[in-house]
Amino acid sequence: MNRHRAPWVRGVALALAATLLSACANAPQRSPLAAWSPSPNHDARQAQVIVLHHTQMDSFDEALATLKSANDHGRVSAHYLIAEDGRIVQLVDERARAWHAGVGRWRGMGDLNDASIGIELDNDGSEPFAEAQIDALIRLLDDLCTRLAIPRTAVIAHADLAPTRKADPSAQFPWARLANAGFGEWPRADAPPAPEGFDPVLALALLGYDTTDLAASLAAFRRRFRGVDSRPPISTPAAGAVGIPPVVFDDEDRRLLFDLQQQRLGR
Numbered sequence: 001m002n003r004h005r006a007p008w009v010r011g012v013a014l015a016l017a018a019t020l021l022s023a024c025a026n027a028p029q030r031s032p033l034a035a036w037s038p039s040p041n042h043d044a045r046q047a048q049v050i051v052l053h054h055t056q057m058d059s060f061d062e063a064l065a066t067l068k069s070a071n072d073h074g075r076v077s078a079h080y081l082i083a084e085d086g087r088i089v090q091l092v093d094e095r096a097r098a099w100h101a102g103v104g105r106w107r108g109m110g111d112l113n114d115a116s117i118g119i120e121l122d123n124d125g126s127e128p129f130a131e132a133q134i135d136a137l138i139r140l141l142d143d144l145c146t147r148l149a150i151p152r153t154a155v156i157a158h159a160d161l162a163p164t165r166k167a168d169p170s171a172q173f174p175w176a177r178l179a180n181a182g183f184g185e186w187p188r189a190d191a192p193p194a195p196e197g198f199d200p201v202l203a204l205a206l207l208g209y210d211t212t213d214l215a216a217s218l219a220a221f222r223r224r225f226r227g228v229d230s231r232p233p234i235s236t237p238a239a240g241a242v243g244i245p246p247v248v249f250d251d252e253d254r255r256l257l258f259d260l261q262q263q264r265l266g267r
């Protein structure tokens, strides 16, 4: 008998193997110690927020290599990397935790890698973001928010969740353009001044910022909503005062925060 199989037999075997492999990719992860008695009463753990970064590197290839390798400073990754020309590369399954957020807090959530999709933008941190790159980002946000049922407002900066450690994406990032496309929270242009008695610290916390280091949180807020990199001034303590001098919110901080708070409260 001929020991070599007919080509069509080999073809069928290969197709069968491919089917089995793709079935494996979707198979539930189970413990070998337990009998499998599946319940229909569950749902997928969902990402609730999308975190944007700039790579702070000189090239797409350098960033891609870093996001896939063991680095001197530890492994990092993101679900997506977007090139300046609009090319989108996916590095991590959306159901898996990518390692992009690090230590931080947002809206009371303490492990943002658990709760988020991470998107890196190829940008050195000082240059403007490319048009084609932002076009691609908006298309990807539309796709992610639609498929994963993530609220369109839940798109934030890495610096928003880690204001003491991070400053990305830079003040050049076009948040207004994203807001025009329907993503992220954004103050209304004609928002009135904040009224007397308005508490800007509570509004920052309501938005989601961890206000433990208030100066750092306000700096992140200003970068995101005012496009400026500035540490807010600390008021000069009165003679004989003790403790940490208070952070000064200016009228524009207060106006924007009041409007964002009103929107969050559905007003």
Ligand SMILES: [Zn+2]
Pocket: 052, 053, 054, 100, 158, 166, 168
């Ligand atoms: Zn980052």
